[in-house]
Amino acid sequence: MPVDRGLAVSQECADCPIRHRAVCARCENDELQQLEDIKYYRKFEAGQNVIWSGDRMDFVGSVVSGIATLTQTMEDGRTQMVGLLLPSDFVGRPGRDTAPYDVVATTDLVMCCFRKKPFESLMVSTPNIAQRLLQMTLDELDAAREWMLVLGRKTAREKIASLLSIFARRDASINMSMATGRIVFDLPLTREAMADYLGLTLETVSRQISALKRDGVIELEGKRHVTVPDMDLLLEEAGDDSDGGMLV
Amino acid sequence: MPVDRGLAVSQECADCPIRHRAVCARCENDELQQLEDIKYYRKFEAGQNVIWSGDRMDFVGSVVSGIATLTQTMEDGRTQMVGLLLPSDFVGRPGRDTAPYDVVATTDLVMCCFRKKPFESLMVSTPNIAQRLLQMTLDELDAAREWMLVLGRKTAREKIASLLSIFARRDASINMSMATGRIVFDLPLTREAMADYLGLTLETVSRQISALKRDGVIELEGKRHVTVPDMDLLLEEAGDDSDGGMLV
């Protein structure tokens, strides 16, 4: 049941993690068609919840555009972001139907969804999909473990630099001036959301961003527009080896 | 190439995560036989490295007995444990051959291993194995994300209580006196290893364990032997909802 036809199919298919080359190369055409048949789009506005923790979850899907976050909350209100969903990232878990955390759209968001039941049966009949999903899940696990190092052992400054380098890396190919090597991007998260991801308070986030700006590691225009003049320097501030240990 | 025949096959097969009922129920007998053919055992002494970060990894496997840890290290020596492998947990990643972190035996350890190449081809020919591996990886991902909340938002006392409740939960079925509800177990980690897992220093771990003992949340005999008189109280100290949100 397609909800929105405004998107060109070719555009979002290019990034679809399920209909990825690794799968498609070996797929029968009618398997791809079956995927096509059960897919639909959902749009969310910035700030909307895609899923509430504990809710029944009857679909799986991937991000087409925009950014969503996975957030866990303790009874007393402390929150920790446990995942950041960028375009082409996958949400949902075949074989379970209650969401274990909130999924929130932090920007306007478009998702490509598959109803869970048909997707699951397709997964059984199409081993390639399960294999592909396994690879994706292993990647996510690596990213989660990388983030455990950030949360457990890095200083506030290193944490901020680590987060900025995720965005910078993500956008480097698109927005990097080849001549100067400067990377430019807009922060897709508020200071508070960054704090939730990094296990900090929003004040500390603000202060450390100011400090990195003062020290010339980044340049800031307004509150969100960031320029990274020297990616290696940023990675050094993040405490990563400069040849790029980050996995996200 | 079996390395050790001293183990009764029936014993460790009961817990083998790969030859799990979910897989076996649907497996052809010769598929199970194929797994049997490529499996071998490896033993490690407490303190030995199973794998070094960056090493070539030509096997996958699961823990039969003992405990191993996954540890990441920064260039300056800061370390963060990113995973705890208890019996029946799986190690290794089909489709990648360099280990991303150290795997260390913290107690004497027996692993059941499969050479990676044959295992991978078996995975392709036996979709059930990939499906099972996907479920296991999703469980690990949930555990990793649960741990991100521990690392990012919990206090030292809550962190210790969270870790203790993992061990307590694990051993509850075996070592709980039904009459009193008291759970008894031995800590399988040094104070330093606990600190590495919790993002703390060993001194803080020691102090908080002493505090929990002083407050009657746990009882201690020697340095390692723990009694939990009231599991609900421990879970409350951990900041979990008492009906058991922990996933490991």
Place this chain on the structure above:
DNA sequence: AGCCAACCTTGACCCAGATCAACAAGGAAG
């Protein structure tokens, strides 16, 4: 038995980051 080397505990002090608080900068609505 006695010694040594891990491993653990406890105390004193310090500091990174939390907390509390005041204010600035947009941007949407009237």
Place this chain on the structure above:
DNA sequence: CTTCCTTGTTGATCTGGGTCAAGGTTGGCT
């Protein structure tokens, strides 16, 4: 244009956990 409200910045102060340091336990080894 003014007002309000969200988001972000910055300062002052406080504190949980880190750091440094001094013993205490225990178990293996000669």
